[in-house]
Amino acid sequence: MATSTPARGATFGEVFAVREFRVLFGSFALLVAGDSVKMLALSVLVFDRTNSPGLAATAYMAGWLPFVFGGLFLLSLADRVSPRLLMILGEFVRMAVCLVIALTGAPIWVMLGLVLLSGLFTPVFMAARNAMLPEVLPGDAFVLGRSVFGVTAAGAQIVGMAVGGGFIATVGPEPALLVTAGMSAVAAVVLRAGLPYREARGGAGGTWRVNRRLFADRRVRRLLLAQWTPVMFLAGAEAMLVPYLGSRAGLVLGFAAGGMAVGEFLVGRFATPALRERLVRPLAVAMGVPWLFFLLEPGTAVAAACAALSAGCLGYTLGLQRPFLDAVPERVRGQAFGLQNTGLMTGQAVGAALVGGAGELVSPHLAIAAAGAVGILAALLTVRGLFTTDTPATDAAVSGRPNPAG
DSSP, rough: OOOOOOOSSSOOOHTTHHHHHHHHHHHHHHHHHHHHHHHHHHHHHHHHHHHHHHHHHHHHHHTTTTHHHHHHHHTHHHSOOOHHHHHHHHHHHHEEEEEEEEHOOHHHHHHHHHHHHHHHTTTHHHHHHHHHHHSSOOTTTHHHHHHHHHHHHHHHHHHHHHEEEEHHHHHHHHHHHHHHOOOHHHHHHHHHHHOOOOOOOOSSOOHHHHEEEHSHHHHHHHHHHHHHHHHHHHHHHHTTHHHHHHHHHHHHHHHHHHHHHHHHHHHHSSOOOHHHHHHHHHHHTTTTTGGGGGOOOOOHHHHHHHHHHHHHHHHHHGHHHHHHHHHGGGGGGHHHHHHHHHHHHHHHHHHHHHHHHHHHSSHHHHHHHHHHHHHHHHHHHHSSOHHHHHHHHOOHHHHHHOOOOO
């Protein structure tokens, strides 16, 4: 039987009272802000040296380009290595890459190669953090913790871009990379001092095999698709804002990040666990509706409101966290959360490419409206019937071993 939904929701006070969560929260905020500064500084540095917009854009996305490969072939490490050790290693890798780029004057191809190589392990480091969250926040507190992480990610990105952009403009990209390296060093010390040692969960086989068996499980697959597919078309619509608005797109994207933070906070703080799950489908469908207004070719103010409203509906994913946690076996929890994140990142890239392709055939405002319409359809098809009595996956099912109970 599926685990029942707790009637009473957790509170922010209860979540922040947990010392280990405060450590994870603080290190996560440093990570997101530092990564925002790092990728912006790298993009500026590449552009300064090459005067190539294409290479600058590639540099900005370089940390995420190899995400899918790490997610496909390395995620089992998230359950085979102690989570604290993995998170600390992640900070040291980020610090080393920033120091090499900032201090050595390395050629462009070396800089991009280092960022691409380190990006292979990013999904493993992120999976270790996400899988540890339900261990320190049991029950509904885990969902509220995910909400805090979502709000933090949006806020840290805004602060990282704003403060980092000003800092880079004042002192240059190399000193900004040194700041990111320093933030990683601080985060590593915080993690080492603040988290107790935890044994690795053990895993249940190689990355590819466990990914395949997780996705073969009907309930896990449906929960993953419900998180990936609607977000894919949100990302596609946002990717077309630059062709549609030009330099004003940054302001609109800032409103989108703010909307995401507000939506995550409201759903996490004020909705009971049962209400969060009831809100999943209507919010997922509503996420595509504001983009339909681009049929009318709105100005910047209306575009910003539409982007904020759409991103605010991302709070629907909070209603899927508890069922997803229940559906996956504990011994491969790290890999399951890594697969969730890998699909989200890959899906957003695919959505941007699809809507970008549509923008080559029709005007940008029509491509944005089409993304909204397809997003609504995707939500109607994937986010339905998720809270039934489907049984969760078992360790035996994921590992491929016979189930002694069945």
